[in-house]
Amino acid sequence: MTELVAQDRIEDAIACYRAVLVRHPGLSAVHAAIGALLRRQGHHEQALRALERAHSLLPNEPSLRTCLAVVLQEMGRIDEAAAQFRQAIAMAPDEPAHYLGLVRLQTLTADDPALTALRKLATQASRFDASRRASLHFALGKALTDTGKPQEGFSHFLRANALRRASLSYDEPAVLGAMRRISQHFTAGAMAAFVQTGHPSAQPVFIVGMPRSGSTLVEQILASHPEAYGAGEVSTLADTLKEAARRCPAWKAPMPFPGLSEAECLATAEDYLSRINRLAVDWPHPEPPRLIVNKMLDNFAHIGIIRRLWPKARIIHTVRDPIDTCLSCFSIPFDHLEFTFDLGELGRYYRQYRALMAHWEQALPPETILTVRYEDLVQNLPHHAQRIVAYCGLPWNPDCLKFHENRRVVRTSSLAQVRTPLYRSALHRWRPDNESLRPLLEGLGRAG
Structure with a gap:
């Protein structure tokens, strides 16, 4: 199926996944894969149903909550999407990406438990890889700016962007020259x-x-x-x-x-x-x-x-x-x-x-x-x-x-x-x- 997706043969890939489900209908990962491909095609209602089925089969998997959140937010169901991100945080409170998804959708208040948890994670940032540290700092930058502390927030944006830039091979002369x-x-x-x-x-x-x-x-x-x-x-x-x-x-x-x-x-x-x-x-x-x-x-x-x-x-x-x-x-x-x-x-x-x-x-x-x-x-x-x-x-x-x-x-x-x-x-x-x-x-x- 991966090869079909690489060739942009999305319909064929979905058909193959559905053939698998005929024999093994309880495979959560296959339902989730179908949901991801349907979202890619723009069929968000169908994608949501596939992901909800995946979640029902594996209710304690936080990544499925975030997949649901992404589809819901793109459909304009912002409050429902934010609730899914909060559920993912409850399941995996040490994952910075869940907080980043939440703060992109909601303005946190100073007493929001999510902000308290983010601040605590920041004291442990050294245990994360560069990608997760960047997500942590982007999330804190947004949350602190929203709560009236833009200078402190900007310091986190500086750290987040430096981490992301270090992982890239951006060729500025080529881009500007073109x-x-x-x-x-x-x-x-x-x-x-x-x-x-x-x-x-x-x-x-x-x-x-x-x-x-x-x-x-x-x-x-x-x-x-x-x-x-x-x-x-x-x-x-x-x-x-x-x-x-x-x-x-x-x-x-x-x-x-x-x-x-x-x-x-x-x-x-x-x-x-x-x-x-x-x-x-x-x-x-x-x-x-x-x-x-x-x-x-x-x-x-x-x-x-x-x-x-x-x-x-x-x-x-x-x-x-x-x-x-x-x-x-x-x-x-x-x-x-x-x-x-x-x-x-x-x-x-x-x-x-x-x-x-x-x-x-x-x-x-x-x-x-x-x-x-x-x-x-x-x-x-x-x-x-x-x-x-x-x-x-x-x-x-x-x-x-x-x-x-x-x-x-x-x-x-x-x-x-x-x-x-x-x-x-x-x-x-x-x-x-x-x-x-x-x-x-x-x-x-x-x-x-």
Whole structure:
């Protein structure tokens, strides 16, 4: 089954696991494996049932509690998810990951037993490996910040990030150099040559920018419209381009289009549309969504390709105060964002990303990209929600203002926040002193 999963043959893997259950229905691990694969496919209701069956067979296994918590939180059942994390803590009070899951969902109070237990674990941190120590410090950083002790919390974030950074082989020159080369190849002249080419579909919407910049909120607003579907942070565009490169080597070039025919470009555009539509597993209508939102934020590097393949695609750039953005990134143990674990690297990445976005805004016709500032959105939600919806070519629908009532699956780090009405407490968040922030400020070019 592992090989099938590696080949992305998820349906076949599930079928094999179910065949095992026909003969051995009491295998908790097999039910759990099916649940994990169903979650991966976006079938959260089915995943929940499989995991509940696994839990019923092995009720004292804390890892099953955390699996249930993850599915529940993505479904928007935040209180139930938090309860599962607390049950996992009760079963395995020495596991830092359980506390980290809890504090990402709930604001602890100073007298919460979970915070007391976290503080006790911190005195024993030397007995944990680096990964578990990092989880412990991330959890304490969040909990202490929530209880009004941000300076103490930041000291734990520093330790947590240092532990994570030491385990990575992040190649900063390669990453920043690749961003610089994009603007060298996709010049204004090259972009102008794309006129009158590309797929006619207006279905794709791309939200780009930095993590923690309000992108999940924007997607949730759009996904609350009855004609739009939010696919989340999906690798669909990157997967499509990898497959295109396998078929046609010209796609491997930094500027591939001179070596590609219009038919080859249209085939790639159509492949993406087919893939992204298959992700709309819970779309309730017989006709496909008018718009499908892809919130993979680093697609800002592919804006030139997006414009060439789908001239009518909408591109929304979410922006937030640079220091607030970077400090928020620094507080979260992202799985795949290696640039976020060092303040200097984080600042330099942010600076290069903004330079590339400035290039796109200069190279493309005015109003091609809609910039949405998080601070503006929070201060005047009705105005900016209507602006977003109008840019996407949709008629206004008041459901877009009730985004927190939308029960769609959300998998990002903001999954708890978008289940509540809009709040302003994240504006102008607490900041350490300038000396502590020096690496970040220098990385940003002293921006912000």
